[in-house]
Amino acid sequence: MTDTVFFESVEDRHAQLVGGLTALERRVREVARQGATRAVVAAAPVEFPRPLPIPVEFVPVGTPPPEGARRERADVIAGVELAGEAARRRAEWALIRRMNKSFEGPVDALINWRFSMRLTRLLARRSLAVTPNHVTIAAIVIGLGASFLASRAGYAMFALAGVLLQVNSILDSCDGELARLRYQYSRLGQWLVNLSDDIVDNLFIVAVAAGLGGASRWLGLAAAGGRILVALSTYLDVYRRTGTGDVFAFRWWFEIQKATADEVYNPASPITWLRSFGRRDTYVFVWMVVLLCGFPPWVIGHGLAIAAVNVSLLVLHFTVFRRRRA
Numbered sequence: 001m002t003d004t005v006f007f008e009s010v011e012d013r014h015a016q017l018v019g020g021l022t023a024l025e026r027r028v029r030e031v032a033r034q035g036a037t038r039a040v041v042a043a044a045p046v047e048f049p050r051p052l053p054i055p056v057e058f059v060p061v062g063t064p065p066p067e068g069a070r071r072e073r074a075d076v077i078a079g080v081e082l083a084g085e086a087a088r089r090r091a092e093w094a095l096i097r098r099m100n101k102s103f104e105g106p107v108d109a110l111i112n113w114r115f116s117m118r119l120t121r122l123l124a125r126r127s128l129a130v131t132p133n134h135v136t137i138a139a140i141v142i143g144l145g146a147s148f149l150a151s152r153a154g155y156a157m158f159a160l161a162g163v164l165l166q167v168n169s170i171l172d173s174c175d176g177e178l179a180r181l182r183y184q185y186s187r188l189g190q191w192l193v194n195l196s197d198d199i200v201d202n203l204f205i206v207a208v209a210a211g212l213g214g215a216s217r218w219l220g221l222a223a224a225g226g227r228i229l230v231a232l233s234t235y236l237d238v239y240r241r242t243g244t245g246d247v248f249a250f251r252w253w254f255e256i257q258k259a260t261a262d263e264v265y266n267p268a269s270p271i272t273w274l275r276s277f278g279r280r281d282t283y284v285f286v287w288m289v290v291l292l293c294g295f296p297p298w299v300i301g302h303g304l305a306i307a308a309v310n311v312s313l314l315v316l317h318f319t320v321f322r323r324r325r326a
Helices: 022-032 085-096 105-121 130-151 155-182 186-211 216-242 269-275 280-291 297-325
Strands: 004-008 038-042 056-059 069-072
Touching: 004 022, 022 038, 022 069, 038 105, 085 105, 085 155, 105 155, 105 280, 130 155, 130 186, 155 186, 155 280, 186 280, 186 297, 216 297, 280 297
Parallel strands: 004 038, 004 069, 038 056
Antiparallel strands: none
16 A cells, blocks of 8 residues: 555535544544555645644645555545535444444344444534543443442332443443544543443442342352452453553463454354353343343342353463463
């Protein structure tokens, strides 16, 4: 791919907002991720609210492209030419539909996106000035509220707590969609998302156990404790190797030969489908359903099962690694 990209536009369509960014800014960021190091734009200048990853030079309309430059349209987004408001909205939705998580569980893929992506489209309006971290914080507050209600016991409190936790799960998709849509990635956001999920989920288990009372309290603490142990081990391993909080960089002993997360979560692999049922979107949805059905002990039992499986895998993981090092 050539280092220089020459952008053309028609009737200043490149200045239209699509998903919170001008079409031109979006196209420049796209080609920069593909390896371009310079952009030349034959169109009316547009101001960029944030620094761009590559330099951009504006030239008069009709100026020929630099020698060897690759020609692109600055007014075509997600394969849609921005010829009018209807086309702009169609391009925006097509773009947002591509912002799903790289590795989705079944509930995210079938249900949650129908809510999260519409909310993401609303939040992406520049006038709202909402960042992905704002969405994450809102999700944390809702998750903590769900835990508080669960601790109060009674069918109504448990049911409402389950619904709020599902809202938290949907917002958990929104922050990532918004970050990808507006190129608003940050290391803080990565840590905030992953840590908040673990904190909210384990606190919810403990809260349901407190609401049930009796022996459930100790079982809830055991479930949360096991899950926390595995989470801490995962974070420490990932941070030691990558310096980030990207949990998708973690590899079990049987995955160490897989270099990327795409290899680990290969959709053609039966293991990927099996482990997708242990994804957060799936078990949070199940928790909501059982709480609406009036069976909160399931949350404790499910939490214990997840903890038991993960702690067992963790013990095997360190055992295998020690043998290999020896």
